Amino acid sequence: MAYRALLKPLRPGTRVASLWGARALSERKFKPEKVAVVTKTTRYEFELQRYRYAGLSEDDLKQLLAMKGSSYSGLLERHNVHTVHVEHIVDSLQREGIQVRVLRRREYDEEAVRWADAIVSAGGDGTMLLVASKVFDKDKPVLGVNTDPERSEGHLCLPVCYTHAFPEALRKLRKGEFRWQWRDRLRLHLEGTGINPTPVDLHEQQLSLAEHNQAHRISTEAQRRREDGAVSCPYLLPVRGLNEVFIGESLSSRSLHHRGKPLKPHLTLSLHRASYYEISIDDGPWEKQKSSGLSVCTGTGSKAWSYNINKLFEETVKDVLTIGQTQAGLDVPLTQEFVETVTKEYNESLMFGPEENRLFFSIREPIVNRVYSTSRQRGFASRVCVRSRCWDACMVVDGGMSFEFNDGAIATISLNEEDQLRTILLKD
């Protein structure tokens, strides 16, 4: 309880620290024996893999990139910067007598999470999201180090000074000169017809035959339900959203296969197709909507994609203020500075803290006409229910896991204290 009182003035609804939280205060030391370090795949590695796959050599890659105006040496440089930082992290941990396992994206799994006392993400925010995606235990601390501070924002990572001075971070952690930050995460329930609780991992870049066959599930599932007379119960998905859940029409790339032969591959593009769905906020009335999609984010996520969806630019703010004052018959000098101040204040109001126990929804590019309306384009809530009316939509969690979300499926997005992610707040 005392620990939370140390925070800035709380928004209503912020949870009082649990007994466990209070105990952690007195035990606020970080002395893991075993640490898993999960590293990102650099663009250099990705391009190499991609072209090697197409049968090109590293020399070919160099030439190809040069022709495109890209810089092979630039990619290699960023790759080296990352690698040096990873080595620094690993050395620093080993010097403390800590057992270290270095894992690439594909090697990181639930077994590694169980083995480790703590997990370090060595990359950018994307790598932190990956690391978080396999942690379901509130006791397991996750620590992010930004291995390319010049290029990566690193909102979820430690302050940039620790990238080059990781031993200093470890020293503070050892001495308790930090605080735990339990970041809210979203949980998802799915119900209704035609749901498919098996996600597609968007970073895997691969579809297994099983996933291809899931495309058949519509007819199979429907068949089965009709036979069973089954009523579907809400199914809790085995994922937690650290940043956000985004729902929208997707590019459907499902190649239907029958006995190994492709039937009729579908290709439809999400860029232009509107998403149709119904939405209910905090158990309020259902509203039919048509838009470019819906984002539901945590406080952590309010600085990420949601922020980019909602932020305003100075030119827009200036135009609004200009029209406003003309309409009001005023003549306030709209200086660059004034416009900047108003813009900044507006944009800051879009962000909130990672521990406030509330979620934020925003509808992207709502389409308003005779059939569809939007009473609120965005707002805070505790619970958001969405019923898909889409042809081929999905729910994307933290930009990494994609679940089918087609006509008839109902998703409930909410928060639960159990789902919090334990991270570290270190001062600069």
Next chain:
Amino acid sequence: MAYRALLKPLRPGTRVASLWGARALSERKFKPEKVAVVTKTTRYEFELQRYRYAGLSEDDLKQLLAMKGSSYSGLLERHNVHTVHVEHIVDSLQREGIQVRVLRRREYDEEAVRWADAIVSAGGDGTMLLVASKVFDKDKPVLGVNTDPERSEGHLCLPVCYTHAFPEALRKLRKGEFRWQWRDRLRLHLEGTGINPTPVDLHEQQLSLAEHNQAHRISTEAQRRREDGAVSCPYLLPVRGLNEVFIGESLSSRSLHHRGKPLKPHLTLSLHRASYYEISIDDGPWEKQKSSGLSVCTGTGSKAWSYNINKLFEETVKDVLTIGQTQAGLDVPLTQEFVETVTKEYNESLMFGPEENRLFFSIREPIVNRVYSTSRQRGFASRVCVRSRCWDACMVVDGGMSFEFNDGAIATISLNEEDQLRTILLKD
């Protein structure tokens, strides 16, 4: 010249009517002998095809839709409304002694365009875009009739009254009680490495083997160019954008096949991946940008997707005005009415006429950080050049044609009077 003088005050740059235009004024009668009527595919037809393809009967479809909470009878009703309106159009034309060919989406081709003296689009705005996509002749008039006025906006179609009274429209056209409207369209030049001028038709919902093989073009093309030492010249694409061109990272669903076996299908989602590119407006300096994509639209298109990207909601306008007046120390009563007025004026400023000879670009959800900046989030121009820095992006023209636009490709978007589409302006 006189004809254009009849228009509202012109923006600078509006073209003076060509000699052809002036001549058309005196010949302003519409007496085609042969008319092609292109009809849309209703959702009912689509669902039927889709489920029939998966082996389900119409009864199965009924049950499946019911389980999803969708209405089979609703879909059928809209289908019937459309069909009745198509029959009305065809009857009306035939009664005038006009030869009519009714064509479905897949049957509509360049031969039909050559055969017809005029083309009627029987559907919504999507069908109009399809019809326009195969017309490259300024002399060929295109006319849109909204066959489902209750559900379809029909910005590109005749006023809704003519849907039920098409003979009245034909009467006015016969008597010259209308004016021609030549709508500006965008043209695209592509150059650079790894370009692929063969588009994917997004409405076709099918990938041929040839298109699958195009996925291999990176290595093949690169190989060939290295061997040829070829310098790529700008290639004029055989499409014209009536609404807009949208550039962004896409879902890459290209299944690589080798001797009929799938190699490694790629699946990456556009919903979350930022688009990287460089942009130059009116031959100005190149600017590196990261965003959710870039839209370049015509006056016609300024009421479509571009409008939805840029429009503001009252809650946003109210927040900006509230912050603005607090900062300025004012106390203007921000009534609902006042906020509505300001919002409306702002949103109307986003739209412009179809004949103004200028294009409008907007950057969707720009990401601003240490590396990327956006000097202008949107504005008017005559010419926009974009250089792709994307991993897997495309250029989508009117939501229907998609061109690969990967790292190194350069697109130039501009206007040319030759590309205008001849449509009809009928009063209510």
